[in-house]
Amino acid sequence: MKRLNQSQLALLGLLSFGAMSGYDLKQLSDWSVGYFWRESYGQIYPHLKRLEADGLVARKTERGTGRRDRHEYRLTAAGKQTLQRWLAKPAAEEIPRNEMLLKVFFGDLVAPEFTVEHIARQKAQSEAELTAYAAVQKRIEGEQGSPRQKQHWLMTLRYGIHIAQAQMNWCEEMLKELK
Amino acid sequence: MKRLNQSQLALLGLLSFGAMSGYDLKQLSDWSVGYFWRESYGQIYPHLKRLEADGLVARKTERGTGRRDRHEYRLTAAGKQTLQRWLAKPAAEEIPRNEMLLKVFFGDLVAPEFTVEHIARQKAQSEAELTAYAAVQKRIEGEQGSPRQKQHWLMTLRYGIHIAQAQMNWCEEMLKELK
DNA sequence: CGTAGCATGTAAGTTGTTACATGATTCG
């Protein structure tokens, strides 16, 4: 039984909200943690198999009514324990790669308009994110779940908002400087 | 001749500052773009070989005075063109994974102290980054290079500062809320 | 009748990290 990776632990976390299929996990993760954590089907399905083999999740197959069979997974006691142990450990520091910044960094090799474009595009993206976050907030409030659970969801959302706003401020500053 | 990846283009970019060895590239990238772009030797050396085979960089070997041979690479005209074409293209949107946020997101499954710890650790990290950025700024000012080049370097540095400050603000807000 | 949604999965390819291997010189 090899050590689990972050992806697998993230799936355990999502399953803590209730039994779900691989498909459901993708849908849920896309809107709930999609702005700081992405999973693809190419990862989800193999991971679920692996987690089941390790006894961390249990599968229940529903014969499809005409359509394809649906495999619903729920967290086992062992799975929950593994998850909680992971949650208690400090997160590793990671340096995300930023292609846009790299292009600004080397921007003196091309005409200034290109740098302006990169920054303007970033600004539009951050703006779009802020709009999306407002929608997510409404969705969270509508969702069922304990107040404490919602509080944690909203905390991560606030993080996204802080970052997006900082990006916008930076973009505006830089665009002014470049003019 | 397959398409180059971002890592290889980043190396071309760094070589635009002058001829360098693989070792030099690592040192330079660590302090200059290290806060948003990392390269490891395991990537650098194979990439340089590949770039040379493609005629984008040229190698000059200096017989080592006792020590190991040193391979210095410089950007060719073709390499510079490739780099400039890449700089003109818009950057792809990327969603960096954030383990710390994931742990806050699922934080209702463990005691509140753990969430506090994650956030406190983040705060300390962002603080440390801000200190490091001040040192980088001094280093940039001391470095030789055109004013325009320095301007671009400082722009990316400002980005780092904006983000680190936003992170600190978020941490402080959240710590207050959790008390 | 075409498209979107439900639903699961695999294979190939890409990209990246880490540990290992080697070895001289310089500084404290």
Next chain:
DNA sequence: CGAATCATGTAACAACTTACATGCTACG
């Protein structure tokens, strides 16, 4: 004399993306 710095490289592994394959149902 040991550690740090200069210096290059490979091998094993880990992780992730994308395209492909399949096929039903509901809706417009």
